Amino acid sequence: MSLPLELPARQLIVQKFGGSSVADAAGIKRVAERVVATQRAGHEVVVVVSAMGDTTDELLDLSSQITDEAPAREMDMLLSAGERISMALLAMAISKLGAKARSFTGSQAGMITDGIHGKARIIDVDPHRVRTALDKGAIAIVAGFQGVSRESHDITTLGRGGSDTTAVALAAALNADVCEIYTDVDGVYTADPRVVPTAKKIDRISSEEMLELAASGAKILHLRCVEYARRFGVPVHVRSSFSQHEGTWVLPSPDDTITISEGVALEQPIISGVAHDRSEAKVTVVGVPDIPGKAAAIFQVIAKAHANVDMIVQNISTFGRGKTDISFTLPIIEGADALTALKAAQDEIGFEDIEYNAEIGKLSLIGAGMRSNPGVSATFFQALSDAGININMISTSEIRISVVTRADLLDDAVRAIHSAFNLDSDAEATVYGGTGR
Amino acid sequence: MSLPLELPARQLIVQKFGGSSVADAAGIKRVAERVVATQRAGHEVVVVVSAMGDTTDELLDLSSQITDEAPAREMDMLLSAGERISMALLAMAISKLGAKARSFTGSQAGMITDGIHGKARIIDVDPHRVRTALDKGAIAIVAGFQGVSRESHDITTLGRGGSDTTAVALAAALNADVCEIYTDVDGVYTADPRVVPTAKKIDRISSEEMLELAASGAKILHLRCVEYARRFGVPVHVRSSFSQHEGTWVLPSPDDTITISEGVALEQPIISGVAHDRSEAKVTVVGVPDIPGKAAAIFQVIAKAHANVDMIVQNISTFGRGKTDISFTLPIIEGADALTALKAAQDEIGFEDIEYNAEIGKLSLIGAGMRSNPGVSATFFQALSDAGININMISTSEIRISVVTRADLLDDAVRAIHSAFNLDSDAEATVYGGTGR
Numbered sequence: 001m002s003l004p005l006e007l008p009a010r011q012l013i014v015q016k017f018g019g020s021s022v023a024d025a026a027g028i029k030r031v032a033e034r035v036v037a038t039q040r041a042g043h044e045v046v047v048v049v050s051a052m053g054d055t056t057d058e059l060l061d062l063s064s065q066i067t068d069e070a071p072a073r074e075m076d077m078l079l080s081a082g083e084r085i086s087m088a089l090l091a092m093a094i095s096k097l098g099a100k101a102r103s104f105t106g107s108q109a110g111m112i113t114d115g116i117h118g119k120a121r122i123i124d125v126d127p128h129r130v131r132t133a134l135d136k137g138a139i140a141i142v143a144g145f146q147g148v149s150r151e152s153h154d155i156t157t158l159g160r161g162g163s164d165t166t167a168v169a170l171a172a173a174l175n176a177d178v179c180e181i182y183t184d185v186d187g188v189y190t191a192d193p194r195v196v197p198t199a200k201k202i203d204r205i206s207s208e209e210m211l212e213l214a215a216s217g218a219k220i221l222h223l224r225c226v227e228y229a230r231r232f233g234v235p236v237h238v239r240s241s242f243s244q245h246e247g248t249w250v251l252p253s254p255d256d257t258i259t260i261s262e263g264v265a266l267e268q269p270i271i272s273g274v275a276h277d278r279s280e281a282k283v284t285v286v287g288v289p290d291i292p293g294k295a296a297a298i299f300q301v302i303a304k305a306h307a308n309v310d311m312i313v314q315n316i317s318t319f320g321r322g323k324t325d326i327s328f329t330l331p332i333i334e335g336a337d338a339l340t341a342l343k344a345a346q347d348e349i350g351f352e353d354i355e356y357n358a359e360i361g362k363l364s365l366i367g368a369g370m371r372s373n374p375g376v377s378a379t380f381f382q383a384l385s386d387a388g389i390n391i392n393m394i395s396t397s398e399i400r401i402s403v404v405t406r407a408d409l410l411d412d413a414v415r416a417i418h419s420a421f422n423l424d425s426d427a428e429a430t431v432y433g434g435t436g437r
Numbered sequence: 438m439s440l441p442l443e444l445p446a447r448q449l450i451v452q453k454f455g456g457s458s459v460a461d462a463a464g465i466k467r468v469a470e471r472v473v474a475t476q477r478a479g480h481e482v483v484v485v486v487s488a489m490g491d492t493t494d495e496l497l498d499l500s501s502q503i504t505d506e507a508p509a510r511e512m513d514m515l516l517s518a519g520e521r522i523s524m525a526l527l528a529m530a531i532s533k534l535g536a537k538a539r540s541f542t543g544s545q546a547g548m549i550t551d552g553i554h555g556k557a558r559i560i561d562v563d564p565h566r567v568r569t570a571l572d573k574g575a576i577a578i579v580a581g582f583q584g585v586s587r588e589s590h591d592i593t594t595l596g597r598g599g600s601d602t603t604a605v606a607l608a609a610a611l612n613a614d615v616c617e618i619y620t621d622v623d624g625v626y627t628a629d630p631r632v633v634p635t636a637k638k639i640d641r642i643s644s645e646e647m648l649e650l651a652a653s654g655a656k657i658l659h660l661r662c663v664e665y666a667r668r669f670g671v672p673v674h675v676r677s678s679f680s681q682h683e684g685t686w687v688l689p690s691p692d693d694t695i696t697i698s699e700g701v702a703l704e705q706p707i708i709s710g711v712a713h714d715r716s717e718a719k720v721t722v723v724g725v726p727d728i729p730g731k732a733a734a735i736f737q738v739i740a741k742a743h744a745n746v747d748m749i750v751q752n753i754s755t756f757g758r759g760k761t762d763i764s765f766t767l768p769i770i771e772g773a774d775a776l777t778a779l780k781a782a783q784d785e786i787g788f789e790d791i792e793y794n795a796e797i798g799k800l801s802l803i804g805a806g807m808r809s810n811p812g813v814s815a816t817f818f819q820a821l822s823d824a825g826i827n828i829n830m831i832s833t834s835e836i837r838i839s840v841v842t843r844a845d846l847l848d849d850a851v852r853a854i855h856s857a858f859n860l861d862s863d864a865e866a867t868v869y870g871g872t873g874r
Binding site: 025028029059062063065066067069070071073074075077078080081082084085087088089091092093095096101102103105108129153155 | 462465466496499500502503504506507508510511512514515517518519521522524525526528529530532533538539540542545566590592
């Protein structure tokens with residue numbers, strides 16, 4: 001493997017810094033130095049910034065002093081002030097270092113969204129003002145997390161992970177060579193280093209695998225950002241803002257990942273890592289009449305309650321009884337609404353009872369070529385069995401196996417699987433910061 | 438006199454609230470109640486707000502931690518975040534009271550300016566989004582102090598008094614019935630009540646007279662705002678945000694003021710009030726060659742130093758000497774630059790010396806019909822003489838007499854003139870708050 005990737009001498013680089021990187025004047029100056037160094041190395045630089053550390057919390061506190069039911073449009077107007085502050089200060093810090101900088105709000109940078117305040121989706125990007133700033137030799141700074149509604153021209157915000165999504169969307173629209181996501185850990189690991197101290201940093205991973213990792217509970221990159229990167233073919237480099245080390249490259253085309261894994265036979269499965277998630281609960285609808293349409297009726301009720309179902313298992317109908325059980329998982333925070341909706345529909349659907357269990361954990365093994373290698377599932381289930389871990393539910397995709405276990409056994413399960421697939425490194429991982437954003 | 442003015446039952450009212458009115462959540466709620474009450478009385482309401490109390494200072498402090506030389510474009514981007522916060526919170530507070538509200542940035546409200554960051558001038562107003570919000574029954578909230586450059590589409594700020602100017606400009610563009618400026622005193626007084634306790638609140642004043650008052654040191658309304666109101670014929674109502682009392686109406690057409698001053702013979706001078714100002718210094722250029730072009734040369738030097746000259750007096754040439762002295766006043770804060778520039782040009786212009794005196798005060802008497810009444814100046818100078826006050830410089834306009842005195846005699850001079858023109862009321866004025874914005 002030869003790292004870094006060979007890229008053109010003069011690149012267009014999008015760099016995204018989160019709120020903890022620009023939490024105070026000192027942090028803003030440090031980011032400015034990194035950005036200016038990148039430009040002085042001969043590259044064009046676009047910087048996407050979040051609001052400073054506590055700004056969003058302070059603004060939310062102000063609004064809660066006024067009302068518990070703020071109109072979503074005005075909440076977006078309020079929160080979007082945060083990036084306006086951080087980006088202007090960053091532009092000043094860059095200017096102080098002798099480089100040119102121009103800051104742009106989401107609207108000015110052409111981040112066109114739908115009109116769903118609080119969780120708007122990007123529907124178009126017109127970065128001509130950003131491009132013009134670059135052409136004039138300036139570093140362009142763009143407010144993350146925000147855009148403007150195409151219909152109403154109102155300010156919108158993108159919701160969780162929004163600044164990462166802004167960065168990837170801009171990188172796609174500008175045809176950037178790379179989108180660098182700066183964070184407080186130095187890349188994506190084969191498992192959460194807090195659970196598995198011998199977890200290894202992944203040098204390269206396909207965006208498909210990263211998508212499964214993110215969807216399975218890895219918090220390092222938000223699902224939407226990875227989806228966007230995959231769809232538009234944007235190379236993403238996740239790296240630490242506290243070091244100069246290479247982080248993890250998330251590469252859009254499967255061909256890229258296969259060709260760079262030299263020395264590994266193409267037909268061998270490539271295991272990327274183990275993800276885990278404690279944020280879900282399991283619901284079992286007991287004694288559902290085993291006739292067509294009953295499963296559909298249940299999930300229509302769940303959908304109307306705006307709950308996002310993850311795994312689904314239908315038990316085999318008990319012989320002669322004409323009834324079956326249906327189990328599914330969903331985020332704990334959506335559990336109450338879903339249960340209320342189901343209970344209201346009990347008579348209509350005709351099931352007997354509901355069981356609810358929030359004390360579960362989900363473990364997922366992600367890797368390309370997994371499905372066509374029966375040995376992978378054999379090794380997987382043997383390892384769990386050897387560790388004495390009982391399995392509640394199973395779900396698989398082309399590049400993933402997920403199981404649900406008891407919550408208190410989850411960490412043991414992660415370590416058992418990580419070892420069984422020889423992912424352990426010799427050294428313990430260095431963990432920076434706290435939550436891994 | 439019949440107050441209030443008879444206005445149409447359904448009015449379009451622009452209400453402007455300063456930073457001290459929206460300093461915290463309680464203040465924002467109080468403003469919301471006032472605004473909603475105005476709408477429920479049957480009117481259309483547009484609200485212009487400044488940034489919350491300390492916000493601007495906090496943002497300036499952040500920028501000073503980063504650099505002493507912030508680019509003006511980025512400083513405008515930074516400071517404009519302040520109104521975005523206050524207006525979104527006000528919209529939430531209005532919504533909490535059950536009314537509809539829509540907040541708009543300067544750019545969204547169509548405040549088009551030139552590109553002079555930090556002191557941009559409004560060159561066009563296109564309030565179609567504000568108008569649409571009103572048509573839908575909403576209260577429109579507009580960020581004061583900010584606009585967008587027509588050329589660059591960058592965010593601009595309007596400088597001192599900017600939010601008042603925003604309010605008047607919007608009122609003009611929307612053809613509003615009145616622009617209400619809420620402040621912490623209950624109107625414009627015949628003199629500063631802190632100097633003249635018997636000063637009376639002025640019920641009505643022409644915008645010409647208000648212009649002279651503002652230019653002569655009255656701080657209640659900013660000069661630019663009054664100029665705008667006068668040019669576009671906007672009736673302005675200056676009133677207290679702490680009471681429901683009528684304040685002072687500033688009315689655009691001289692005819693309005695004359696017709697409403699019933700019982701006063703039209704040929705009699707109408708004295709509006711006495712203004713004073715301690716912010717200026719006097720510069721005397723001594724021994725200027727008394728030949729054509731020397732005065733022009735001096736003021737070209739001053740203009741290049743970006744100093745704003747107020748009063749100018751050229752002394753009578755001393756017989757036989759061929760030299761003259763030229764005195765002028767200018768803001769103290771511009772004094773140093775002007776002196777440096779003048780000294781650099783001493784040889785070229787050929788004057789002998791420069792004298793500088795910051796210990797001066799300016800007193801101005803303002804009233805319509807003053808010039809055509811010789812009795813006014815007679816009374817004016819007699820009163821100063823009786824009070825033992827020596828006069829340094831004199832300047833007059835159609836509706837104003839100004840004199841420069843020693844700074845320590847200025848308050849005595851203001852009281853003497855106020856009494857001489859029978860402006861004293863029987864009761865002492867109520868002074869709210871501190872600085873009178």
